[in-house]
Amino acid sequence: MTLTNVPKGHVATIVTHLEMLEAPILAETESSLSMIYWPNPDVDQYLALFRKVGEPWLWISRLLMNRNELEAILRQPTTEISLIRKGEHIVGFAELDFRETGQCEIAFFGLVPDMNGKGHGDWMMSQVLKKAWRDGIDRVWLHTCTQDSPRALPFYQRTGFRIFGQEIGTMEDPRLAGLFPETAGPHVPLLS
Structure with missing residues (x-):
């Protein structure tokens, strides 16, 4: 085994890539x-929801993105975002990316913290997979990482996704960079 020191102020993560090569029986x-379709989301509203869902897991990719670049992604006809609602309250979202012919990436999939662990994930994934597996799609894929919920990887595998690759990386700790409070992501060591 090769060990590498994680620099102070950084976070190490293992990213796991998973795929599904045929539509499951749901x-x-x-x-x-x-679940409702969210056409042309406002960037600020999108980022507020992204932060609300992703803060416990240190989701930062969209927070670091140039605003114009993010807006271009959100406006792409190949990007489909759905809101998850409980009554009138928005409690999560799913983002599908159809940019690659024959493929759908589940780019983001999540619920706000107080909705996690209550059995809603099975329903949500079923709805998302119904949207993903459309005519012409022969692969649905996603990725998760060690900064995500410890239940995420087993959940994706249980729903039929199979691992096809892993990567290891480090990044500046978003809590120390001021993007999140130091209490975010308590399952990830803070090396200040």
Whole structure:
């Protein structure tokens, strides 16, 4: 085994890439939640929801992105974003990326912290996979990492995704950079 020191002020992560090469048979699941398409989301509203869902897991990719670049992604006809609602409250979102012919990447998939661990993920994934597996799609894929919920990787595998690769990396700790409070991501060591 080769060990590499993580520099102070940084976070190490293992990214796991998973794929599904045929549409699964989806069980009908019930939920008090609903999913609605979110056409042309406002960048500020999108970032507020991204932060609300992703802060516990230190999601930073979209927070670091140039505003014009993010807006271009959100306006792409190949980007589809759905809101997850509980009554009138928005409690999560899913973002699908159809830029590559024959493929759908589940770019983001998540619920706000107080909705996690309550069994809503099965319903949500079922809805997302129904949207992803459309005519002409022969691969659906996503990635997760060690900064995500410890339940994420087993959940994706249980829903039919298979691992096809892993990467190891480090990044500046977003808590020390002021993007999140130091209390965010308590499962990730803070090396200040």
